[in-house]
Amino acid sequence: MYSFILGNESIKMALSVSAGGRVWRKFFKTFNFGPNSALKRFPTCTANGRLYSSSSDNVLVSKDEKSGIATVRMNNPPVNSLNSAMLVSLRSCFEELENDKSCRALILTSQKPKVFCAGLDILEIYRKSPDYVAQFWEKLQDMWLSLYGSRLVTMAAINGHSPAGGCLLSLACDYRIMAEGKFTIGLNETQLDLVAPFWLRQTMVDVIGYRQAEMALMIGALYTSNKALQLGLVDKLAPIEDVQTVAEEEVKNWLKIPDQARAITKMASRKPLLDELRKRKQEDIQTFRDETTRESVQISIQQYLEKLKAK
């Protein structure tokens, strides 16, 4: 029974042949996994186990068939900023891996060392129509739901800077390994006159604790790797050239734990936040749309962009 979680159908199958089936049935009934839940989707993996059907190359995926470990490399030069296309590609990649029964873990990293991800593409929220930013935000929500709610072991191999949306991606994973050195990570939204949404703030609180998160969020702090390790914002440091290898070693340790028990435990702790966002999705979109299109915020974004360009 403790083999793979392949989606709702396989879970049902496992339950029906398992002596302890009643316990699991009760568990699933109690937690009532929602429509976007990874545990509820039926797998649609291709016959040969190869995945990822995106037509663009902004996300590169390779999978080791033997271990079931996939590496997802963000490839959106120069800084892997998260524009609409990138968000759609990441979501579709996470979902395809989720539905691939031979996949057990994913490592998220950057194709371009030194920058893991520069966060949201600021141009996507600058002088755009309210409808456009609303759609953009929904793409971010959907991408986050698929990563944060994944049954897989998810590991961020943070091989460079990871501000704002880069930190969001890292926080959505189960474990974070960051490159040593001058790289920074954090939720610096307030520096752009933006407010991180409740679901992102909550992941920060869950990872580093209330006081540190409250302070970090208010001042929009970006921390060096060392400080991030000290705060628990990342779990391990490695020389930049070793981040991927260390991540692979760490994943292998995690894969010694039976998949089903690990995934159910993860889902039990993440379900409240996943459900909260699903419930408040439209409200969250409206807030984002109204906030970001406010003239004073647009001026702050413009100034921030000018500062970035002048750097």
Ligand SMILES: CCCCC/C=C\C/C=C/C=C/CC(=O)SCCNC(=O)CCNC(=O)[C@H](O)C(C)(C)COP(=O)(O)OP(=O)(O)OC[C@H]1O[C@@H](n2cnc3c(N)ncnc32)[C@H](O)[C@@H]1OP(=O)(O)O
């Ligand atoms: C309850 C209320 C809810 C309200 C909700 C409202 C709002 C919520 C939220 C918003 C959340 C936003 C989260 C975000 O992610 S905003 C993005 C924040 N990102 C940053 O601040 C990072 C900015 N970038 C950098 O600091 C550096 O680029 C970096 C350290 C990552 C890399 O440095 P490097 O020296 O290698 O590269 P640069 O020369 O700086 O950049 C190259 C090139 O790319 C442009 N660029 C960089 N980052 C971005 C970006 N995020 N978006 C768009 N463009 C970016 C940069 O301007 C350079 O362009 P060019 O000069 O070559 O044209």
